[in-house]
Amino acid sequence: MSNFESARYANEADINTFKKLFQESRKEASTYKASDIWLANEALRGPPEVIFQDFLSSDCKTLLIGEFDGYPVGFMLIQLFPLDNNLLARVEEVYVDSEARKVGVGEHMMDEAIKWAKDQGASQILGRTFPGDRHTKNFFERFKVTARLIEVSKRLD
Numbered sequence: 001m002s003n004f005e006s007a008r009y010a011n012e013a014d015i016n017t018f019k020k021l022f023q024e025s026r027k028e029a030s031t032y033k034a035s036d037i038w039l040a041n042e043a044l045r046g047p048p049e050v051i052f053q054d055f056l057s058s059d060c061k062t063l064l065i066g067e068f069d070g071y072p073v074g075f076m077l078i079q080l081f082p083l084d085n086n087l088l089a090r091v092e093e094v095y096v097d098s099e100a101r102k103v104g105v106g107e108h109m110m111d112e113a114i115k116w117a118k119d120q121g122a123s124q125i126l127g128r129t130f131p132g133d134r135h136t137k138n139f140f141e142r143f144k145v146t147a148r149l150i151e152v153s154k155r156l157d
Contacts, residue, residue: 005103007076008065009062009065010055010064012056014052014063017065017072018065019048021072021074023048026043032131033130033131035130051077062077062078063078066100066105066108068103068105073097074106075109076091076094087120088122089125091110091125091126091127091128094109101135107142125145
């Protein structure tokens with residue numbers, strides 16, 4: 001990876017950038033199989049501004065901004081949660097603009113997410129992707145983040 005790609009923690013000045021990228025990510029997400037279920041039951045709720053403030057102000061959440069040559073092109077939302085006697089981190093959402101994929105921005109964000117999670121005492125990091133979203137599946141697998149739960153469904157018509 002070159003010095004053109006980077007990841008940093010979001011700050012208040014990133015609100016408009018996040019809003020734009022978040023809206024792009026939801027538009028893309030809506031094209032994947034099962035997005036209707038995810039949006040109804042699993043996706044973060046509320047307008048981007050509310051989600052942004054929630055992740056900026058919480059001790060158990062963080063928001064990373066991915067940049068290419070100093071220009072914001074992606075984000076990652078990470079949240080801690082307890083499971084049994086462990087603390088885990090989950091990548092709630094990750095998005096990199098399609099024009100900036102495959103240059104290392106996502107990898108920088110994931111490296112920083114793993115560092116943050118370890119610094120918080122998390123023992124694992126989890127992520128989710130849609131069926132058919134090979135880019136995100138392959139992205140997670142490069143970091144040895146592999147499937148633990150697969151949800152299946154059948155139409156009853």
